[in-house]
Amino acid sequence: MCVTVLLVLATYTFMHRLPSHAAGPQTGSFAQESTPQRTADGLATVRIGQRVYLAELSRTPADQARGLMFRSALAPDGGMLFVFSDETRRSFWMKNTLIPLDVIFITKDRRIDSFHTMSPCPGDPCPIYQSAGKVVYVLEVNAGEVARNRFKVGDMVTISIPSKKETPQR
Secondary structure, three states: OHHHHHHHHHHHHHHOOOOOEEOOOOOOOOOOOOOOOOEOOEEEEEEEOOEEEEEEEEOOHHHHHHOOOOOOOOOOOEEEEEEEEEEEOOEEEOEOOOOOEEEEEEOOOOEEEEEEEEOOEOOOOOOOEEOOOOEEEEEEEEOOHHHHOOOOOOOEEEEEOOOHHHOOOO
16 A cells, blocks of 8 residues: 555656646556546537547646556547647647557547647657647547547547536545
8 A cells, every 4th residue: 555655646646747738638547447537527529520439537737647557548439638728739648558548639629620640758868748728628539549539630529527416426
C-alpha cells in the first residue's frame, strides 16, 4: 500500500513538470483495463458522425496528467474525454502510454479542430502533438479511428456528460 501511494505521488509530481498534458488520462489506479472506468463524474457519450464512444471523463489536473498511461488496451468504443475550463491550444505526448492513440482536438462549439495519430513513446524525448487552434475538449480513442471513420476537420461532435445528480457517488 505504501509503495503504491509513493508511486502515485511520484508520478503525479513528475507529470506536473510536463510542458503540457500527458496523453490520455487514466482515472483511479494504474490498472491495465480495456473497459471504460466509471469515474466520479461518470462516462461521457461522444458522437462523431455515426460513431459513438463511451469516454472516461478527465477534468482534474491529476487525471489529465495521468491520462491513459500504463493501459495495455482500450475498448473498441472506449476513449477518454479531457474537459478543460479554458480555451487554448493544447499539447499532448505519449510518455508511459503503451497503446497507440488518435487524439482529436475539439473546439468550444464542438467541432473537430485537428487530430493526430500518436505512437507510444519508449523513451525521451517524446514527440509533442498540438492542436491547430484553441480547444476546450480533447478526445483520445484507439489509433486508426479517425482514418477508419473518415473524420474531418470541422466535423460536428456531440458530447453528452452526465450531471453530478445522475452519477452515483462511490
